[in-house]
Amino acid sequence: MRMKTTDQKLTIVPPGHPLQGRVSPPGSKSITNRALLLAGLAKGTSRLTGALKSDDTRYMADALSAMGVAVSEPDDTTFVVTGNGKLLPPEKPLFLGNAGTATRFLTAAAALVNGTVVVDGDDHMRKRPIAPLVTALRDLGVTVEAPTGCPPVTVSGTGDFGTGRVIIDAGLSSQYVSALLMAAAGGTRPVNIELAGDEIGARGYIDLTVAAMRAFGAEVTEVSPSIWQVGPTGYHATDYVIEPDASAATYLWAAQVLTGGRIDFGVAAAAFSQPDAKSYAVIASFPHMPAVIDGSQMQDAVPTLAVLAAFNETPVRFTGIENLRVKECDRVRALSAGLSNIRPGLGIEEGDDLLVASDPALAGQTLAAEIDTFADHRIAMSFALAGLKIGGITILDPGCVAKTYPRYWDELAALGVELTGDRP
Structure with a gap:
């Protein structure tokens, strides 16, 4: 198991081109x-x-x-x-x-x-x-x-x-x-x-x-x-x-639609039996994601969907996500904090719902923001997606991805994403 590296930081440089290549998600x-x-x-x-x-x-x-x-x-x-x-x-x-x-x-x-x-x-x-x-x-x-x-x-x-x-x-x-x-x-x-x-x-x-x-x-x-x-x-x-991990695949599906790329996963989304595979249809609807997304049956995909929603054409409300408060961290709070650190009011907690005040114009801007991951692998991996479109996104404690996807940063780099700082 990894040593804690909470003093490490990793900044994602927007690639400015479609991500293309072959990536094999880790096992579930x-x-x-x-x-x-x-x-x-x-x-x-x-x-x-x-x-x-x-x-x-x-x-x-x-x-x-x-x-x-x-x-x-x-x-x-x-x-x-x-x-x-x-x-x-x-x-x-x-x-x-x-x-x-x-x-x-x-x-x-x-x-x-x-x-x-x-x-x-x-x-x-x-x-x-x-x-x-x-x-x-x-x-x-x-x-x-x-x-x-x-x-x-x-x-x-x-x-x-x-x-x-x-x-x-x-x-x-x-x-x-x-x-x-x-x-x-x-x-x-x-x-x-x-x-x-x-x-x-x-x-x-x-x-x-x-x-x-x-x-x-x-x-x-x-x-x-x-x-x-x-x-x-x-x-x-x-x-x-053991089939590949659908939760891990969500980051790659989102990276693909965000950059207009084409990533070969070696397995079709329909072949997954895990609940988070339901998120594929929602991701594929970008930038016209539903106004309300019930995350109760695809909970680990919600961080991916929430960061993707920041660039959607219209605001998105996430419901049925109260259980996210008792995951590796309070993910509702972590998502709202991270999004609003990128731009005030981008992520708003309303009870146990999360409202993402989407704005496609965020893409292409430089908005220096350090994202506190709260040692949560899914917060780190999902906010890396924001760095594909916005300059200045820095992930704190990037090594926390070792919890479920140790090669995550290597996979992004292999797809052509430049990473600066402390690469785990």
């Missing part, structure tokens, strides 16, 4: 971390190809290694994972940085450990809520302590996962549901997992979870749109191909 973070956990819970050796190697996935791999799973990396896009169907108690707390997927998934999986597991993270992760998952685990009979409602979480596992029916509030994150689903298959009795109400963040990610579980041998039945039944099948090893 969401799918890689699901596959790593399932392979770790499985009996036998699994080969995960097309995988993402980044801070978030290395935290997951290291945590599995600490719990007795053998993880090797024969090349830059492959994990070979060998497990015996059980996780062992780690010798020390699992440190997961600011990796939300790894933290939530491993908190539930820790119930399958016969012993105590402490799941912890950095200062940012210690502010991210996990109470709904803790409550659900307790309802299943798991002994869990999280005094602040955020990590660190202490799980006293018994090697089982409880039984019966559990209701989970997934209004803040679909990851709570995914965490329960994946761990439930490792128990000894069936478990019904039911949503509390209709609110759920990015439901498409649950579909990713169920698909991955079935690939590793689990039996998951969707009883209704809000109830899943998971059988106590455990998992078996399998070879699993």
Whole structure:
């Protein structure tokens, strides 16, 4: 994992020409971390190809290694994972940085450990809520302590996962549901997992979870749109191909339309199964993006869309994005601050909505602005897009992109974008 480099700055020089070339987005973070956990819970050796190697996935791999799973990396896009169907108690707390997927998934999986597991993270992760998952685990009979409602979480596992029916509030994150689903298959009795109400963040990610579980041998039945039944099948090893990351692709799709370029991704937008791929149609509508965009089902694409909207013909309001306040940072606040640092009033918070006061005339101007990324990879990568059209855009802590897209700056440079300052 990278060392923090918050004193580093990187300035993007507008290329002044269409971006053209071939770029291969990294493997999906969401799918890689699901596959790593399932392979770790499985009996036998699994080969995960097309995988993402980044801070978030290395935290997951290291945590599995600490719990007795053998993880090797024969090349830059492959994990070979060998497990015996059980996780062992780690010798020390699992440190997961600011990796939300790894933290939530491993908190539930820790119930399958016969012993105590402490799941912890950095200062940012210690502010991210996990109470709904803790409550659900307790309802299943798991002994869990999280005094602040955020990590660190202490799980006293018994090697089982409880039984019966559990209701989970997934209004803040679909990851709570995914965490329960994946761990439930490792128990000894069936478990019904039911949503509390209709609110759920990015439901498409649950579909990713169920698909991955079935690939590793689990039996998951969707009883209704809000109830899943998971059988106590455990998992078996399998070879699993991970598709490219749709969230990462959004930056390249946006760079393409902003510069009038043509970038070959090696995969069609329609081939992605991840929720953020829904943003492709919105990006393709630029500079005539919709007046209102509901970001609830493509949350990680919202930073890309918001920066792109700055150059749209008409203002754009983003709704359904309240969950962005509990991501790696408060992304609604970070977006409004960054946009308004470029030009006062360009980004306005109205409740939990974000209003972008679009102005195509921004393109071609020089507006010196330092963008505080708040150590958030998506804020850094999305505001780099503004630098493709506006001179003077400087990204603070550019190395934070290592969380999910370590080669992001290299890819932009390969497309012909000049970068000055501290290149990670």
